[in-house]
Amino acid sequence: MNIPLSWLAEYVALPKSEAELTDKLTMVGHMLNKRWQTPGGEVVIDLELRGNRSDLFAIIGVAREVSAIWNTPLKTPSLAKLPEIKSNSDLVIVKSPGLVERFLAFKLKVTVEPSPDWLVKRLSDYGIPSINNVVDITNFVMVETGEPMHAYDTAKLAGKKLILRQAKKGEKFITLLGTDITLDESDLVISDEEIPQGLTMIGGKNSGVSNETTEVILEAAVYNQANVRRTARKLNIFTEAGTRHDKLLDPNQVEFALARALELLTKHANAKVVGEAFDFYPKKRHPKTINLKNEAVLKLTGVDVKPSKQESILKSIGCDVEKLNSELKVVAPTFRTDIEQSADLVEEIIRIYGYEEIPAHSLFGETPAIQTSKIISFENNVRDGLVRLGINEVITSPLVHTDKNAISIINPPDPDFASLRTNLTDSLINYAKRCQGFRVERIALFEIGKTYHHDGKKYQEELKLALALSGKTGSQAWGVKNRPMSIYDLIGTIEALCEILNVEILVNSAGAIINKELGVIGNIFQAGDIFVAELSLEKIADLPKTPIKNYLAPAFPPIIEDMSFGVSKQTEFGQFMKAVTKISQLISRIELVDLFEKNRTIRVTYISAQRTLTEDDIKPIRNEIISLAKNDYSSVVRTVKS
Amino acid sequence: MLNQSEIEKALSEALSKVAKIGDQTSYDSVKSDLIGKNGQVTKIVKTLSQLPPDQKATLGKKINELKKEVEKALTEKEISLAHSEKGLEQDLTLPGHKPVVGHLHPTTIVINEMNEIFLGMGFSVASGPELETDEWNYDRLNLPLDHPARDLQDTLYIKEPDVLLRTHTSSIEAHILDEMKPPYRFVIPGKVYRYENANASNNIMFYQYQGLVMGEGITMAQLKGTLNTFVQKFWGKETKTRFRCKYYPEVEPGVGVDISCTFCRGAGCSVCKNRGWIEMLGAGMVHPNMIKRVGLDPEKISGFAWGMGLDRIVMTRFGISDVRSLYNGDIIYQ
Numbered sequence: 001m002n003i004p005l006s007w008l009a010e011y012v013a014l015p016k017s018e019a020e021l022t023d024k025l026t027m028v029g030h031m032l033n034k035r036w037q038t039p040g041g042e043v044v045i046d047l048e049l050r051g052n053r054s055d056l057f058a059i060i061g062v063a064r065e066v067s068a069i070w071n072t073p074l075k076t077p078s079l080a081k082l083p084e085i086k087s088n089s090d091l092v093i094v095k096s097p098g099l100v101e102r103f104l105a106f107k108l109k110v111t112v113e114p115s116p117d118w119l120v121k122r123l124s125d126y127g128i129p130s131i132n133n134v135v136d137i138t139n140f141v142m143v144e145t146g147e148p149m150h151a152y153d154t155a156k157l158a159g160k161k162l163i164l165r166q167a168k169k170g171e172k173f174i175t176l177l178g179t180d181i182t183l184d185e186s187d188l189v190i191s192d193e194e195i196p197q198g199l200t201m202i203g204g205k206n207s208g209v210s211n212e213t214t215e216v217i218l219e220a221a222v223y224n225q226a227n228v229r230r231t232a233r234k235l236n237i238f239t240e241a242g243t244r245h246d247k248l249l250d251p252n253q254v255e256f257a258l259a260r261a262l263e264l265l266t267k268h269a270n271a272k273v274v275g276e277a278f279d280f281y282p283k284k285r286h287p288k289t290i291n292l293k294n295e296a297v298l299k300l301t302g303v304d305v306k307p308s309k310q311e312s313i314l315k316s317i318g319c320d321v322e323k324l325n326s327e328l329k330v331v332a333p334t335f336r337t338d339i340e341q342s343a344d345l346v347e348e349i350i351r352i353y354g355y356e357e358i359p360a361h362s363l364f365g366e367t368p369a370i371q372t373s374k375i376i377s378f379e380n381n382v383r384d385g386l387v388r389l390g391i392n393e394v395i396t397s398p399l400v401h402t403d404k405n406a407i408s409i410i411n412p413p414d415p416d417f418a419s420l421r422t423n424l425t426d427s428l429i430n431y432a433k434r435c436q437g438f439r440v441e442r443i444a445l446f447e448i449g450k451t452y453h454h455d456g457k458k459y460q461e462e463l464k465l466a467l468a469l470s471g472k473t474g475s476q477a478w479g480v481k482n483r484p485m486s487i488y489d490l491i492g493t494i495e496a497l498c499e500i501l502n503v504e505i506l507v508n509s510a511g512a513i514i515n516k517e518l519g520v521i522g523n524i525f526q527a528g529d530i531f532v533a534e535l536s537l538e539k540i541a542d543l544p545k546t547p548i549k550n551y552l553a554p555a556f557p558p559i560i561e562d563m564s565f566g567v568s569k570q571t572e573f574g575q576f577m578k579a580v581t582k583i584s585q586l587i588s589r590i591e592l593v594d595l596f597e598k599n600r601t602i603r604v605t606y607i608s609a610q611r612t613l614t615e616d617d618i619k620p621i622r623n624e625i626i627s628l629a630k631n632d633y634s635s636v637v638r639t640v641k642s
Numbered sequence: 643m644l645n646q647s648e649i650e651k652a653l654s655e656a657l658s659k660v661a662k663i664g665d666q667t668s669y670d671s672v673k674s675d676l677i678g679k680n681g682q683v684t685k686i687v688k689t690l691s692q693l694p695p696d697q698k699a700t701l702g703k704k705i706n707e708l709k710k711e712v713e714k715a716l717t718e719k720e721i722s723l724a725h726s727e728k729g730l731e732q733d734l735t736l737p738g739h740k741p742v743v744g745h746l747h748p749t750t751i752v753i754n755e756m757n758e759i760f761l762g763m764g765f766s767v768a769s770g771p772e773l774e775t776d777e778w779n780y781d782r783l784n785l786p787l788d789h790p791a792r793d794l795q796d797t798l799y800i801k802e803p804d805v806l807l808r809t810h811t812s813s814i815e816a817h818i819l820d821e822m823k824p825p826y827r828f829v830i831p832g833k834v835y836r837y838e839n840a841n842a843s844n845n846i847m848f849y850q851y852q853g854l855v856m857g858e859g860i861t862m863a864q865l866k867g868t869l870n871t872f873v874q875k876f877w878g879k880e881t882k883t884r885f886r887c888k889y890y891p892e893v894e895p896g897v898g899v900d901i902s903c904t905f906c907r908g909a910g911c912s913v914c915k916n917r918g919w920i921e922m923l924g925a926g927m928v929h930p931n932m933i934k935r936v937g938l939d940p941e942k943i944s945g946f947a948w949g950m951g952l953d954r955i956v957m958t959r960f961g962i963s964d965v966r967s968l969y970n971g972d973i974i975y976q
Contacts, residue, residue, distance in 0.1 A: 052889055053889070299944070300927055344894060355887055355897070362864070363855065363860075364859075366825070371828070376767050387746055390743060393746045393750055395750075396971070398772070411799055411837060413840070414839070417840070417846050430971065440976050444742075450772065459805065477739065
C-alpha cells in the first residue's frame with residue numbers, strides 16, 4: 001500500500017530518518033517495496049502488506065505499528081456522533097444474510113462541490129483522482145481507516161432504498177467506470193427496487209454522486225470475504241475497496257469509519273443526517289481472550305523476553321493485558337482479526353522486540369535416524385552411473401501438448417502444457433532432434449522423471465529412466481576413431497549401467513528389457529536415427545543384486561580360446577552366450593569378438609583359483625558349449641582356436 | 643681455507659660448465675659433478691661448518707648464494723633441454739584424446755550441493771506425489787478453501803475442485819507431518835506447478851526446495867542457526883542473512899530470509915532493486931493448527947519449515963537468463 005509520509009505523520013511522530021522508518025517496518029513484517037517523491041514533494045513509501053492484516057490497509061493502521069515500534073502515542077482523528085440506529089428501519093433490506101456480516105447505512109443531505117486542496121493532495125499522493133467532495137471523503141476515510149464505504153445518490157434509487165441480494169443469472173450492471181458487466185447468482189449486489197446499483201467492490205454508474213446530487217445514502221459494510229474475492233476475480237474488477245473487502249475486516253470498525261466520514265462530510269459538504277440509521281449486524285464480533293504462558297515466547301523463539309516486556313509490547317499493539325501467576329491474560333482488539341492463539345501473540349512480541357535479537361543456535365540433541373528412502377538414494381546412483389558413462393542429464397517438462405489419452409489440466413495456460421506425459425521418450429526424442437539442429441555430433445541424453453496415468457481407480461505416478469543416443473561415438477577430434485552409434489551402443493550403455501548397479505537384465509529380440517524375477521522392466525526402440533530406451537526406475541531398484549565381483553588378478557594363468565559358430569536365422573546369440581556362462585564355474589568371461597554375416601566368434605576365458613588348468617579340464621566344458629549351441633540354439637561350431 | 647675470491651671463481655666455473663651442457667646425458671653428469679654427493683659445490687658447502695666464527699657470517703652468505711645460483715642454472719637448463727628434446731618428436735601442446743564426459747543437469751547439481759550441506763546437519767531427503775488433492779496441498783497447510791493466500795498460488799487443476807498439481811513442496815511437508823513420528827529433519831527438492839503465462843522469469847513447472855524439522859525444543863533460534871549455516875556454506879562465508887517477520891499461513895511466527903546481494907555485496911544494484919538484500923526463503927515455525935491436526939501437542943512438539951525457489955539460484959550459478967532454458971531443450975552440453 002502507498003503511504004504518503006506527511007499523511008502518516010498526522011497520527012504518529014515519525015522517526016528522524018526515513019531509512020530508520022522503512023528498515024524497521026520491513027523487519028516487523030511490512031517490507032518496503034519502493035519509495036518515490038511526488039512532483040509536489042511528498043515522499044510516498046509502498047509497503048508490501050500481509051494478507052492477514054486487514055487493519056494495516058489503513059494509514060491509521062500503519063501509524064499504530066509505528067507507535068508500537070517506537071513507543072510513541074497514537075493520535076486518532078476527531079469523529080462525529082452517528083445517528084441513532086433504528087432496528088425496524090426500511091432503508092435497507094438484506095436478502096442474502098449469509099454474504100453480509102454487517103451493513104450500516106443512513107441518509108444525508110449534502111452540498112456537492114469540488115474538494116478542498118488538502119483533500120485533493122492527500123488522495124493524489126496516495127493515487128486516487130479527485131471527483132467531488134462527497135466521493136473524495138468516502139475514499140479518504142477508506143484509506144485512513146481501512147474500511148470501504150460508498151455513497152448512493154438517493155434520487156437515482158427506485159424505492160429510495162438499498163436491497164442486498166444475489167444477482168439474477170444474466171443480470172446487467174454498469175460500474176461507475178462505465179464497464180458493462182453480466183452477473184450471476186454467485187454475485188452479491190446492492191440494488192434498489194429494480195436494478196443493481198453497486199457491487200461489493202465497486203459502485204454503479206447510475207447512482208454515483210454527481211453535481212446534481214442533494215441527498216445520499218452512505219453505507220459501510222463487511223461482507224463475506226471469499227465471496228467478494230470470487231466475484232472480483234471472476235469479473236476481473238480490482239479496486240481499492242475490493243482489496244480491503246476480500247480480507248477479514250473487523251465489523252466493529254464500521255461505526256468508527258462512518259463517524260469519521262460524517263465528521264468530514266459535515267465540515268466539507270454541509271452534511272445533515274436525515275432520519276435514523278439502519279444497522280444489520282446479527283452476530284457481533286467480540287474480542288478474543290488468550291492466555292499466554294510466560295515461557296511460550298522462549299519455547300518458540302529461543303529468546304527470553306521478560307513478562308513485563310511481553311506485557312508492554314502487547315499493550316502497545318492495542319491488547320488489554322492482565323498479569324496472572326505464570327501467564328498473561330490477553331484480550332486482543334477485534335481489529336486484529338489475525339490474532340487467534342498463543343503463537344500469534346508470540347509473533348507479535350518477537351517482531352516488535354526484534355527478529356534481530358533471536359540468536360543463531362545449531363540443532364542440538366540426538367541426530368534423528370537418516371530416513372532417506374531407498375528410491376531416492378538409488379536415483380542418485382543411477383544418475384552418477386550414467387554420468388560416468390558419458391551420458392548427459394536433461395530435464396524436460398512433465399506437461400506436454402494436449403493429449404486426449406493422458407491426464408489433462410482443466411485450466412491449461414497454454415495448449416503446449418495441457419496434459420501430463422505418459423512417457424519420457426517422446427520428450428527425449430524431441431530433445432535429441434533439437435541437439436541435431438545444433439549440430440551436436442555425439443548426442444547422449446538421459447532423464448529421470450515421472451510419467452502419469454489413471455489406472456481406473458487412482459492417479460498413478462511412475463518414476464522412469466529414459467535414454468537417447470544418436471550421432472557418433474565421439475566428437476570430431478584428431479586421431480580419435482569415431483563411428484556412428486547403433487542400437488548396440490544403447491544396449492551396451494544399459495549393460496554398463498547394470499554393471500555399475502550390480503544388477504542383471506537382458507534384452508530380448510522384441511526390444512523388451514527383461515529380468516527373470518521381475519519380468520519386463522522397460523524397452524528399447526529406434527526412432528529414425530535416434531536410439532531410445534525407457535525403463536521403470538522403481539523396478540530397476542527392486543532388481544536382485546548380483547554377487548560382488550572379485551577384481552583380484554588370478555593366481556594361475558587362464559586358458560583363452562576363440563570359438564566360431566555358424567548361426568541360423570532364429571538363433572538368439574546373446575541368450576546363448578548368457579547360457580554358456582552358466583555351464584561351468586571355470587568360465588570366468590565370455591565376449592563376442594567378431595561377427596560376420598552368419599558367423600559369430602566368442603572368446604572364452606577359463607580360470608581356476610586353485611590350479612593351472614589343462615586341456616583335460618577344458619575339453620568336457622568345450623564339448624558342452626558345442627552341444628548347447630547345436631541342440632538349443634541351432635548353431636554349428638566351425639573353429640576353436642587357443 | 644677458503645676465501646671470497648675462490649668462491650667466486652668456483653661459481654663462474656660451475657656456471658660455464660652448466661652453460662656448455664648440450665643433452666640429457668651431459669646434464670646428468672654435470673649435475674652430479676657440481677651438486678652430487680661429492681660434487682664441487684657440495685664440497686664447498688660442507689666446509690661451512692669448519693669456518694672460524696668471524697668468517698661464518700660473510701663467507702657463509704657467499705657459499706649459500708653459490709649453491710642457490712648453481713641450482714637455479716641447472717633447473718633452467720633442465721627446462722630448456724626438456725623443451726628442445728621432446729619438442730623435436732611431438733607437440734605436447736596439442737589437445738589430448740579426451741574421454742567422453744557426462745554432465746548432470748544444472749538443477750541436479752544445485753540440489754546435490756544443497757543436500758550435501760543438509761546431510762551434514764543430520765537431514766534426510768524426502769519426495770512425494772506431484773498429483774495432489776486439495777487436502778494435502780492446501781487444507782493441511784492451514785489454507786482452508788477461500789483463504790486469501792490461495793490467490794497467490796494459481797493452481798492447475800486436474801479435476802476441480804479437489805485434484806490438482808502441487809503448487810509447492812509444502813504438500814510433502816503435510817504428508818511427513820502425518821506419517822512420521824518426530825524427531826526428524828527432512829529436505830524435499832521437487833517439481834511444482836502453477837498457472838503462469840510462461841516467460842523468461844516465470845515457468846509453469848519449476849523447482850522448490852523445502853525443509854522441515856520437528857522435535858522437542860525446536861525454536862526460531864535453531865531455524866536461524868540452520869539456515870545461516872546453509873547460506874554461508876552455499877553462497878560463501880561473507881554472505882550475510884537478514885531474518886524478518888513475514889506472513890505465510892503454514893507458519894507462526896513467520897520469517898522471511900534475505901541474503902546480502904551476491905552481485906553488489908549489499909551496496910545496492912539492479913538485481914536487488916537497490917535494497918542490498920535478495921529475498922531468498924520463506925520460513926517459520928510450523929503452525930500450531932497443523933501440529934494439532936496430526937494429533938500432536940504444540941506445547942510439547944515444535945518445528946520449523948522453509949521453502950525456496952531453486953530455479954533462480956540455478957540460473958544465477960550457470961549464467962542462464964531465461965528460466966525456460968532449463969527445461970526446454972536449450973541445454974545441449976556441447
